[in-house]
Amino acid sequence: MTTRPADRTARPRVLAIAEAANPEWVSVPLVGWSLAQALRGVADVHLVTQIRNREAILRAGLVEGRDFTAIDSEAVARPMWRLGEALRMGEGKGWTILQAIGAITYPWFEHLVWRRFGADIRAGRYDLVHRITPLSPTVPSHLVRKVQAAGVPFVLGPLNGGVPWPKGFEAEMAQEREWLSRLRRAYRLLPGAGATLAADAILVGSRHTGADIPARHRGRCIWLPENGIDPARFWRAAAPAPGPLRACFIGRMVPYKGPDMLLEAAAPLLRDGRLRLEMIGDGPMLPDLRARAAALGVAEAVTFHGWLAHGAVQDVAAGCAVLAFPSIREFGGGVVLEAMALGLVPLIVDYAGPAELVVPETGVKVPLGPRADIVAGFRDALARMAGDPAALAPMGAAARARVLDHFTWDRKAAQVAAVYDWVLRRRSDRPEPLPPPPPLAVPECRGTGA
Structure with missing residues (x-):
């Protein structure tokens, strides 16, 4: 046989x-x-x-x-x-x-x-x-x-x-x-x-x-x-509106995804008008997050959208330049790929799945550490982005290109x-070795010609 x-x-x-x-x-x-x-x-x-x-x-x-x-x-x-x-x-x-x-x-x-x-x-x-x-x-x-x-x-x-x-x-x-x-x-x-x-x-x-x-x-x-990603489902390209930097969070409002850390990190920039934040997703933390935004005096600069259908998520995200996603435990990071497919620049914690998808040319990684360090790292990164928004467009284009080249x-x-x-x-009579690892390969795993 x-x-x-x-x-x-x-x-x-x-x-x-x-x-x-x-x-x-x-x-x-x-x-x-x-x-x-x-x-x-x-x-x-x-x-x-x-x-x-x-x-x-x-x-x-x-x-x-x-x-x-x-x-x-x-x-x-x-x-x-x-x-x-x-x-x-x-x-x-x-x-x-x-x-x-x-x-x-x-x-x-x-x-x-x-x-x-x-x-x-x-x-x-x-x-x-x-x-x-x-x-x-x-x-x-x-x-x-x-x-x-x-x-x-x-x-x-x-x-x-x-x-x-x-x-x-x-x-x-x-x-x-x-x-x-x-x-x-x-x-x-x-x-x-x-x-x-x-x-x-x-x-x-x-x-x-x-x-x-x-x-x-x-x-x-x-x-x-x-x-x-299916390119047909991500046909929009990011086109941020003029004005302050716009960033979005997409995910369940649960502790390990860090929406509260993002809110704390972004508060100074939200208060002085350098940043607008779009929070997309539902979950048990949502009521407390709304109250926290009010207590920080930033409620007018933050929009809590709750759960949105897939097309509506794109409508909101495409008006942003950055995906701000301080999750501390993601296996795959599908939302990061989806944001990159729209041309957003991902700002993530340098840990687990998302960290393996993002390279320096396409996004920014904040070192994993105690909560206070992550908050400070996100605050500094957002401040740099708000101070030089022109640098984000080429990074977003590179992020989109990387997804279309490797992750469809x-x-x-x-x-x-x-x-x-x-x-x-x-299994044949002439076994051959695996192809050499390509640039996408990670330590101790071989690649397949990506």
């Missing part, structure tokens, strides 16, 4: 497993859907997903049976999801708890996937299997060994996670109900955790994730941030296609 097309120019036949893949949702389900769809441009893809995504995928125009299969694992998934929601003790909190629940329920989903597709895999009807979601490396895959035993290579990822809570932010950690994150490394004791990393290629979304993978597996790791879904699909080609070559 062959595990790859006999014709080197043939498109590989890929079974893409994305338990979370939904065009109408956000976060992980949107990543799963977007990458799976983009891969149709470089491979013959059959998507396997969970039943809860079926109706949205049908509305998107895919044909069930031909383009995708929905697996009904609700008998196990639904009650466990309800348990996870109860343990989180608050909407949007306790992300690590949900990941732990997923590590318990996901094997049942994979069991049903193998029951449906095992015979096809053994018969060589697919050239490789690619698990796109879950994104978390803490969720093991029992399919890896089964697929490889059938002579078919397995690609895993992109994986992301493993970002420690910074010291000095224990209160924010508690408010997010993230007590379980202290025990995160216990996932390595789960059945199948070691076998999962035997995948033929592992796409890792961040330096932290790559460093968390045992050294013996890093030769098969390729850096590929999980977030991407089509570009990511091309990068994954290079991984597929490498994996299939390794």
Whole structure:
């Protein structure tokens, strides 16, 4: 049996497993859907997903049976999801708890996937299997060994996670109900955790994730941030209005994203008319933030928009020159890419996902440190920007160009296609090394020609 097309120019036949893949949702389900769809441009893809995504995928125009299969694992998934929601003790909190629940329920989903597709895999009807979601490396895959035993290579990822809570932010950690994150490394004791990393290629979304993978597996790791953008959804370009510097915050109003730190940092500039701030997003901190703005005497210079639809977010953001985003724990940083796609200059904390997306030519990084240091760093950076607004336009243009060159879904699909080609070559009689790391590569991870 062959595990790859006999014709080197043939498109590989890929079974893409994305338990979370939904065009109408956000976060992980949107990543799963977007990458799976983009891969149709470089491979013959059959998507396997969970039943809860079926109706949205049908509305998107895919044909069930031909383009995708929905697996009904609700008998196990639904009650466990309800348990996870109860343990989180608050909407949007306790992300690590949900990941732990997923590590318990996901094997049942994979069991049903193998029951449906095992015979096809053994018969060589697919050239490789690619698990796109879950994104978390803490969720093991029992399919890896089964697929490889059938002579078919397995690609895993992109994986992301493993970002420690910074010291000095224990209160924010508690408010997010993230007590379980202290025990995160216990996932390595789960059945199948070691076998999962035997995948033929592992796409890792961040330096932290790559460093968390045992050294013996890093030769098969390729850096590929999980977030991407669709240029059709970001057609506007930033056009700040004349007058004071305009900056925006986009995200949930929760402690770890730092909207209160931004407000404190910006207060002197807001009071003297050098800055206008657009706060986009909803969350439990919003009432206190409004009150704080009034207490600081800056309410007239700050607009709290609350939750906005995607198009409306662009309408507001495109009138700004800067995304001011002092989050201290972001895995991927999708909002940073989206702002860069509009031509905004990102002002971020130099930590985790966003820090790996922003380079000096496209944005400004404030060193991670105690809260007071971050506030001071943002205040100084905003003051410099307000004092020299002409310097922002070329940086914004460079940010937009960087996203369009490297972080569109089509570009990511091309990068994954290079991984597929490498994996299939390794299974051939003439194995070849990975391409040399490109400029986007990060330490201890190889690149794919970005």
